[in-house]
Amino acid sequence: MDNFNWFLLISRWIHILSAITAVGGAAYVRFALLPAATSTLNDDVHERLREAIRLRWMKILHACIALLLITGGLNFWILAVPPKIHPLPYHPIFGVKLLAAIAVFWIAIGLSSRSQAFAKMHASRKKWLNILLTLAAAIVLISGILSQVRAHDPGMHSAAASTIQ
Ligand code: HEM
Structure with missing residues (x-):
């Protein structure tokens, strides 16, 4: 337990919570x-509902993106900067x-x-949400691969030491 890193634990916790919140919201x-809204609401009501949700969700989404960037940068700095x-x-x-x-942040x-710059994206929301969710699933897989790569990395100091021996 000598090397237990509380800072890394908290940073990783916030990182994964932010990812769950943002990606879970998109899946929902x-x-x-x-x-449900497309099949039950007329266009006018649907548009008003979309705007009401947008005003609330934007704040959460921006916070999640900021937290992912900050904690992701910290994780990288703590875990993955040579040596x-x-x-x-x-x-x-x-x-x-x-x-x-x-790409996921840009689509979200x-x-x-x-x-109006995103009018084409708005015209095919379903397609772009599918792309976002596919990319997010790939990111979670890649993150797991990174964790495994790191677990099997001897570290540059020990690698250099074993070369010298
Ligand atoms: C949609 C955005 C993102 C998602 C869904 C995501 C998800 C995850 C998950 C699930 C892990 C834990 C992996 C594990 O321990 O098995 C992780 C780790 C990590 N993430 Fe992210 N992340 C995102 C964005 C970012 C960004 C923007 C950065 C960098 C600025 C970043 C940097 C990292 C780093 C360095 C780790 C540690 C990997 C390791 O164990 O070596 N992530 N991420």
């Missing part, structure tokens, strides 16, 4: 709210995760924005 919209770890293969895999996460912000 895709599989329950959107189909704690060999850059290969961890860093390229992390790069793929980061790009996928940026686009879907919950009122800007």
Whole structure:
């Protein structure tokens, strides 16, 4: 227990809670709210409901994105900056995760924005929610791979030491 890192535990906890909240919200919209509202509400009522939800959800979504970026950066700094770890293969895999996460944030912000710049995205919400959820599932898998890669990494110091021996 000498190396028990409370800071890392709290950071990882907030990271995973933020991911659950943001991705869970998107899954609920895709599989329950959107189909139910489309089949039961007329366009006017649906639009008013969407706006009322948007005003509330935007704040939570922005907080989740900020927390994911902050805690993700902290996790990376604590766990994955050399010499704690060999850059290969961890860093390229992390790069793929980061790009996928940026794409997820962009879709989530686009879907919950009122800007005309996202009009095409708004016209096919179901498709973009499917893309967002597929990317999010891939990100959780990649995160697990990163954890395993790190667990099997001897660390640069010990690797250098074993080369010298
Ligand atoms: C949609 C966005 C994201 C999701 C769903 C997500 C999910 C996760 C999950 C589930 C873990 C725990 C993996 C495990 O221990 O098995 C994790 C770890 C981690 N995440 Fe994220 N994350 C996201 C965004 C980010 C971002 C933006 C960053 C960087 C700025 C980041 C950096 C990290 C790091 C460094 C770890 C530790 C990986 C390791 O164990 O070596 N994540 N993430």
